[in-house]
Amino acid sequence: MDSKEASQKQRESTSSQLEKLLNQVQKEPTHLNYWNVHKRIQKLDLESLKIPDEKRIKVALLSSFTIDPLCIYLDIKSRFAQLHPEIYVAPFNQYQQEILNENSRLYTFKPDVIILAVQADVLLSEHFFSEFVKLSNVEQYQTEIVDRFQTILSMLTARTDALVLVNNFIVPSFTPFGILDNKADNGFRSFFYELNQRLAELYKKSSQVYVVDLEGAASKHGKSRCLDPKLYYRGSLVFSESFLPVIADEYMAYIKALKNLTRKCIVLDLDNVMWGGIIGEDGIEGIQLGNDSPGNVYKDFQRVLLSYYNRGILLAINSKNNPEDALKAIREHPHMLLREKHFVAIRINWRNKVQNMTELAKEINIGLDSMAFMDDNPREREQMKQALPQVLVVDLPSSPFLYRQTLENLNDFNVLALTEEDKKRGEMYHARKKREELRTSISSLEDFLKSLEMKIVIKHADDLGLPRIVRMVNKTNQFNLTTRRYTDAEIRKMKEAKNEFVIYSLQVSDKLGDEGIVGVAIIRKEQKMWTLDSFLLSCRVIGRKVETAFLAKIVADAKEQGVSTLVGECIPTQKNAPVKNFYSSYGFEELAQEGNLYRWRLDLTKSTVKMPEWMNVKNG
Amino acid sequence: MASSMDEKLKDILAKVLLIDESKISDGMSRKSVKEWDSMAHLMLVSEIESAFEVTMDDDDIMEIQTVGDIKKTLKKVGITT
Numbered sequence: 001m002d003s004k005e006a007s008q009k010q011r012e013s014t015s016s017q018l019e020k021l022l023n024q025v026q027k028e029p030t031h032l033n034y035w036n037v038h039k040r041i042q043k044l045d046l047e048s049l050k051i052p053d054e055k056r057i058k059v060a061l062l063s064s065f066t067i068d069p070l071c072i073y074l075d076i077k078s079r080f081a082q083l084h085p086e087i088y089v090a091p092f093n094q095y096q097q098e099i100l101n102e103n104s105r106l107y108t109f110k111p112d113v114i115i116l117a118v119q120a121d122v123l124l125s126e127h128f129f130s131e132f133v134k135l136s137n138v139e140q141y142q143t144e145i146v147d148r149f150q151t152i153l154s155m156l157t158a159r160t161d162a163l164v165l166v167n168n169f170i171v172p173s174f175t176p177f178g179i180l181d182n183k184a185d186n187g188f189r190s191f192f193y194e195l196n197q198r199l200a201e202l203y204k205k206s207s208q209v210y211v212v213d214l215e216g217a218a219s220k221h222g223k224s225r226c227l228d229p230k231l232y233y234r235g236s237l238v239f240s241e242s243f244l245p246v247i248a249d250e251y252m253a254y255i256k257a258l259k260n261l262t263r264k265c266i267v268l269d270l271d272n273v274m275w276g277g278i279i280g281e282d283g284i285e286g287i288q289l290g291n292d293s294p295g296n297v298y299k300d301f302q303r304v305l306l307s308y309y310n311r312g313i314l315l316a317i318n319s320k321n322n323p324e325d326a327l328k329a330i331r332e333h334p335h336m337l338l339r340e341k342h343f344v345a346i347r348i349n350w351r352n353k354v355q356n357m358t359e360l361a362k363e364i365n366i367g368l369d370s371m372a373f374m375d376d377n378p379r380e381r382e383q384m385k386q387a388l389p390q391v392l393v394v395d396l397p398s399s400p401f402l403y404r405q406t407l408e409n410l411n412d413f414n415v416l417a418l419t420e421e422d423k424k425r426g427e428m429y430h431a432r433k434k435r436e437e438l439r440t441s442i443s444s445l446e447d448f449l450k451s452l453e454m455k456i457v458i459k460h461a462d463d464l465g466l467p468r469i470v471r472m473v474n475k476t477n478q479f480n481l482t483t484r485r486y487t488d489a490e491i492r493k494m495k496e497a498k499n500e501f502v503i504y505s506l507q508v509s510d511k512l513g514d515e516g517i518v519g520v521a522i523i524r525k526e527q528k529m530w531t532l533d534s535f536l537l538s539c540r541v542i543g544r545k546v547e548t549a550f551l552a553k554i555v556a557d558a559k560e561q562g563v564s565t566l567v568g569e570c571i572p573t574q575k576n577a578p579v580k581n582f583y584s585s586y587g588f589e590e591l592a593q594e595g596n597l598y599r600w601r602l603d604l605t606k607s608t609v610k611m612p613e614w615m616n617v618k619n620g
Numbered sequence: 621m622a623s624s625m626d627e628k629l630k631d632i633l634a635k636v637l638l639i640d641e642s643k644i645s646d647g648m649s650r651k652s653v654k655e656w657d658s659m660a661h662l663m664l665v666s667e668i669e670s671a672f673e674v675t676m677d678d679d680d681i682m683e684i685q686t687v688g689d690i691k692k693t694l695k696k697v698g699i700t701t
Contacts, residue, residue: 032667036635039655043638068659230669234678235662 010048017044022079031241038072041079051084054485057259060088060111060162062095064122065238073248074255081252081261092236093122099152107159113255114156116166117214119238120192123148133176138186142195146202157208161489163258163416165251166203167214168196173223207417207467207488212250221246253411260474263392263412264366265314265344266305267357269375270326274298274338276400279325289335294400301403302337312422313413314344314364314429318356318373323348344429353380354387364429365539367477372412376400416488417467421516431513432540438512446614449544452510455616456546458553461495461503461520468517469505472536476520477575479547480536481568481582486522500525501533506550508541515540519550530558531567535582542578545612551586552611559604567591568600625672625701629694632667633687636660646688664690672699 018041025037059074061067071087078085088109090098095116098106106114121129123145128135135141149166156164175181175188182190196215203209218226221243228240239247256262271278275298276288288295309315315338319326326348330340340346345363347356353375361368368390375381376396385393392412396403415422439448461469470488477483486494494501506519518541522534532554537547558566568583584590586609588600602609611617634641637655639648650656656664665681668690674697684690691701 032632032635035663036638039638228666230675231662231666234665234681237662241666 007048010045011050014045014048018046018049018079022076025076026080029245031244034072034076034245035069038075041075046084049084054259055082055084056086057083057113057255058086058088058109058111059113059115059255060090060106060109061115061117062090062098062106063115063117064093064095064119065117066092066236067117067238069237069241069244070117070239070248073244074251077245077248077252078255081256081259083255083259083261096152099156102159111160111162113251113258114160114162114164115212115251116153116156116164117238118167120145120169120195132186132188132191135186138191142191142198145195146198149199150202153203153209157206161208161487163254164209165212165254166199166209167212168199170215170218170223170226171196207492210254210416212254214247214250217247217250218243249409249411253414254416256412257414257416261412262370262415263313263372263410264370265316265360265364265372266308267316267318267360267371267373267391268305269377269380270317270319270321270329270348272376272400273374273396273403274302274336275329275333279329280321283325284329284333287329287333289333291335295335297400297403299335299337301400301407304404304407306337306342308413309338309342309426310423311418312425314366314425315342316360316364317343317346317348318353318360318375319348320350320353321348341430342426344426344433354384357384357388357391372410374407415471417471419468419471419516421468424514424516428513428515428540435510435512450614452512452544453616454508454510454544454546455618456549457507457618458504458519458550459507459619461491461505465505465517466491466495469503469520472517472520472538473522473534476536476538477573478539479542479579480534480576481532481579482534482571483573483576484522484534484571486534494522502530504550504554506537506546508544508546519546521550521554523554528563529565529567530554530563532569535568545615547582548586548609548612549615549617552609553617555602555604555609556611559608564603564605566602566604568602570598570600571596572598625699628671629668629690629701632664632671636664636667644687646691647686649686651685668694672697674699 021037021040025033057078061071068089071089075085075087088105088111090106095118098104124141128141132138153164153166169192171189171192177184177188181187184190192215200211203211226240226243227238231237231240268274271280274289276294277286279287289298290296291299305315327340330336330338345360347360349356357368357371357373361371368388372392372394373381373384374394374396375384381393381395384391394406394410397406421428435452438451466488470486470491473491474485491503495503502523502525504519504521504523505517506521508515508518515538518538520534520536521532524531524533535550537550555566568588570579570583572580583600583602586602587607588602591599591601593599630641630644633639633644637653637660639653639655650661661684665676669675672694674694676693676697680693680696684693694701
């Protein structure tokens, strides 16, 4: 057996052992099993797995108390999300030293995420609690705490690009004022509510520091269950066994968003999911949906879905039914909150749901790994899980009373910044549907494109567009020449380094709707040569000659600045095959290949790229 | 009854300290088991206390060096394994 075979074998054995261990804890998620499985995972030969960078995540835990057990839950829950974590726990209560010392393990570890968990007690004097009733200057205490946070966090953000997650404070249940707490001038609980408010305010605009709502998570779990007095007094453990998975899920929401594991579309079954009963048998009068039990369960469930729709989560239907029956209910039932216009795509038929799912993905033009599936039938779910493991199959509880809660507990729809595009997404897809209809009614492509009255704005990246640009750079696969991923911090740095980089954004609107930013180009500048480091477009606008306009604009700008050579780079991947010949199709000449990197060159003194004449292009 | 208590204790020891249940003996000590560090000790105590619904004395907990010591401490709070 040669060494290649041996390493292949080792990899397979490690990966099957890992899977077995994870199954074990998933089946019986007790604290004891989490502890045991975590320890055993660390003993596996994990390096043999050869994990690609985008699936790796390094997390540093800094805290004022014993936080080691949290590491168990973060590790295993990351692995449930197909990530491969490496976690560094800073020594007990050394968070300040770790941040202040430039050469600390914290910085040499190079974390992607830093979790800072500090208890209010350690920031306040020993007598604060006992003497609180007598204090007159409580606001000053708040200011002191907020200032201390600001000082250490500004040092942290100056030294690392990592995403920083800082906990807010759990508002104590006990107050010495008793029932008069909110009548007192300086209520004890009010002190912490205000403190949390000020902390959130401080980082409202930050794209690096996020205040994690520990107070909210504790309320949800029940404050009396968040701390186990035995563990707290004996070992300075602040989170009880039952609270650990809850708070870990809270952090996982951020980690999943950072690693682009965001689901964009919820695909729904109809019978016993959107309404109670079976439309084909019970008819529109017979199904359960309304303001009284049990119909209110389903109406409430739809209400949450509608709130997600308004935030930019797409909804789709995958149901076994006669389409006439089901559509009639969707269109005419007086208590349906979700109507046809809310669904980006619909499959109501008697075919295999797996096949429907792949078709939906294709029609909506998103990956299966962006979809979540909700179905009450365990057999349908199992089939989906096995056939399309990329799809998040939600285990709906057998009791519909718990539907809403299950949906609300999913932490898979998060993004680190909400863009204007997100809020309008549902409408944008609706406009796209109409555009498709128009396309089929007009015969020539050019006539069709002209009829859209498309307007394009190409400009240098600005602060307003940055979150969307970061998202596109990290999400776009198909029309992406190099698929280079850059973090928010890296892109901000490039934007500032005006002599070395130019970042372009491209916005498209037409008579049917505004698409927002749908294209990004990053250029590395040298005196006489510009290199297209990244060039990408949303698949929403492919096939409308937008790419030609984008390239033409860059060529024109380069010429204007006396640049003589434009180099286009391309790194082929499994997903970007359609752009393989992009540069050559515009007359670029191929240069020598460097490993995986293909390069093309356009001599700007002799050649150019022409702007499509009917395109209405504006400079920002 | 006693044997089911013993099973329970063995299950906890095996899972916390990553050892095979069949190898557990009263003489097994903190020194001889690599995984039995202070964090694991805290974990052991907490799991044992909640499994048997008892609270052991803090001084006794500190004194525990072997599996036999755990049984002795449990006996003090009325649990016979």
